[in-house]
Amino acid sequence: MNEICQLTIHELRRRVVEKELSACEVSRNFLDRIEEVDQHTRAFLAVEAEQLLKDAAQLDKEIASGRLKEGLLTGVPLAIKDTIVIQGVRTTCGSRILENYLPPYDATAIQRLKAQGALFLGKTNCDEFAMGSSTENSAYFPTSNPWDLEAVPGGSSGGSAAAVAAWEAPGALGSETGGSIRQPAAFCGVVGLKPTYGRVSRFGLVAFASSLDQLGPLARTVDDTALLLQALAGPDDRDSTCSVQPADDYLGGIDEDVKGLRVGLPTEWFGSGLDSQIEERLREAIQRLEGLGCEMVEVSLPHTEYAIAIYYIVAPAEASSNLARYDGVRYGHRSSHHEDLDTMFKYTRSEGFGAEVKRRIMVGTYVLSSGYYDAYFLKASKVRTLLKNDYLRAFEQVDLLFGPTTPSLPFKIGEKTSDPLQMYLSDVYTAPANLAGIPGLALPCGYSKEGLPISLQLQAPHFEEAKLLRLAHALEQELAVERPPLPFDVS
Numbered sequence: 001m002n003e004i005c006q007l008t009i010h011e012l013r014r015r016v017v018e019k020e021l022s023a024c025e026v027s028r029n030f031l032d033r034i035e036e037v038d039q040h041t042r043a044f045l046a047v048e049a050e051q052l053l054k055d056a057a058q059l060d061k062e063i064a065s066g067r068l069k070e071g072l073l074t075g076v077p078l079a080i081k082d083t084i085v086i087q088g089v090r091t092t093c094g095s096r097i098l099e100n101y102l103p104p105y106d107a108t109a110i111q112r113l114k115a116q117g118a119l120f121l122g123k124t125n126c127d128e129f130a131m132g133s134s135t136e137n138s139a140y141f142p143t144s145n146p147w148d149l150e151a152v153p154g155g156s157s158g159g160s161a162a163a164v165a166a167w168e169a170p171g172a173l174g175s176e177t178g179g180s181i182r183q184p185a186a187f188c189g190v191v192g193l194k195p196t197y198g199r200v201s202r203f204g205l206v207a208f209a210s211s212l213d214q215l216g217p218l219a220r221t222v223d224d225t226a227l228l229l230q231a232l233a234g235p236d237d238r239d240s241t242c243s244v245q246p247a248d249d250y251l252g253g254i255d256e257d258v259k260g261l262r263v264g265l266p267t268e269w270f271g272s273g274l275d276s277q278i279e280e281r282l283r284e285a286i287q288r289l290e291g292l293g294c295e296m297v298e299v300s301l302p303h304t305e306y307a308i309a310i311y312y313i314v315a316p317a318e319a320s321s322n323l324a325r326y327d328g329v330r331y332g333h334r335s336s337h338h339e340d341l342d343t344m345f346k347y348t349r350s351e352g353f354g355a356e357v358k359r360r361i362m363v364g365t366y367v368l369s370s371g372y373y374d375a376y377f378l379k380a381s382k383v384r385t386l387l388k389n390d391y392l393r394a395f396e397q398v399d400l401l402f403g404p405t406t407p408s409l410p411f412k413i414g415e416k417t418s419d420p421l422q423m424y425l426s427d428v429y430t431a432p433a434n435l436a437g438i439p440g441l442a443l444p445c446g447y448s449k450e451g452l453p454i455s456l457q458l459q460a461p462h463f464e465e466a467k468l469l470r471l472a473h474a475l476e477q478e479l480a481v482e483r484p485p486l487p488f489d490v491s
């Protein structure tokens with residue numbers, strides 16, 4: 001097994017900056033690893049080897065000349081979810097409708113990573129327009145869970161999570177609307193962070209549901225996750241919903257003591273429906289937290305039971321509006337057999353979108369239509385406020401919240417495709433944070449008896465990512481989960 005691919009982002013950067021490794025060597029090692037295992041995981045939609053090696057060579061030249069201003073991510077190649085645009089690199093969002101779309105600009109997140117010296121391995125697979133929890137809704141192919149190739153990696157950022165878990169990338173970007181970073185991170189045994197709404201610019205993140213969308217990092221350690229957030233976070237003039245509040249120092253205090261922190265256990269998160277093996281690991285983690293000097297406090301988030309219902313009204317409503325732009329006029333697929341403008345729109349969208357996207361557009365259009373708007377969209381928006389208020393009240397009593405990331409272990413490919421409602425329930429513990437706008441982090445906390453990853457979740461008040469990362473880091477060190485080798489690495 002390739003030793004370089006097992007290094008952390010921190011360590012890769014250090015070796016490149018101290019000239020122990022060249023950026024080209026690092027990149028080549030990851031490309032080799034992808035070549036070797038992506039046939040199993042199918043995490044990548046496209047690997048950009050040529051551009052990567054060109055950029056790495058350029059970086060090495062600058063390092064050799066001594067003129068390089070060291071960045072937070074110098075020489076580190078990352079995987080990028082295909083919902084985030086990179087100039088000149090095909091961005092499909094896992095959809096046929098964008099099969100040939102070449103973005104003319106970089107997302108702010110990409111610009112920031114570039115400015116810190118990061119390189120890009122390629123674009124990772126995802127559910128079409130990020131709608132899904134298994135990556136099976138990709139118009140191209142499903143991705144496999146590296147721990148069980150017959151299981152899903154979660155979604156929609158399944159490709160990013162699988163790539164990081166399978167050592168194909170040291171870190172990745174994902175995006176979330178209702179759980180799409182945290183849930184695949186959980187299923188693949190990696191760390192995933194959904195920052196506060198507005199903490200990271202959404203400029204260049206293809207819109208799904210604009211009041212919920214947020215992009216964020218996936219990595220194998222909390223430290224690396226903090227490093228990526230440090231590069232990404234901060235105000236951006238090109239996204240008016242991005243907060244003007246400057247980014248905090250996420251790395252500086254990450255080692256600090258967590259003694260005395262009050263950690264809330266929402267009663268609603270530990271009821272029926274939670275897999276017993278997951279619950280068992282969480283109980284162990286709670287003891288560890290107590291051992292670290294945290295005070296565990298029971299709290300209540302009484303509107304939790306409405307979260308999925310609210311989410312599946314608000315998200316499709318916003319999606320139906322955001323996806324109106326794919327009409328065959330400006331970019332993307334255009335149907336070749338149409339008679340007039342109306343049929344051009346109709347055939348283009350019928351051919352270009354998959355079943356789940358069409359379902360969301362129909363639901364979204366329905367809940368926004370006159371006569372139904374008050375009963376559905378407006379009502380959901382009001383209950384959303386109640387849910388957010390639950391959180392605000394809980395955070396008057398505690399610093400952070402602790403619970404599961406997912407109700408179940410990774411399920412098999414095909415197991416839930418015929419039952420959208422079952423699939424939607426994958427997000428019961430994640431979607432509330434998107435609705436409330438608060439940050440959440442998925443942390444690996446062990447493996448099931450079948451060898452599948454188990455994850456716990458921490459949530460924090462708005463813009464408290466530094467505290468969130470600090471507790472996650474302390475717990476990660478305390479749990480010291482031992483990572484078994486991947487099935488395809490055992491020969």
Ligand code: GLN
Pocket residue numbers: 130131132133155156175176177178179180181208315427
């Ligand atoms: N699984 C959820 C959905 O299908 C969330 C997806 C996401 O966070 N992008 O909408």
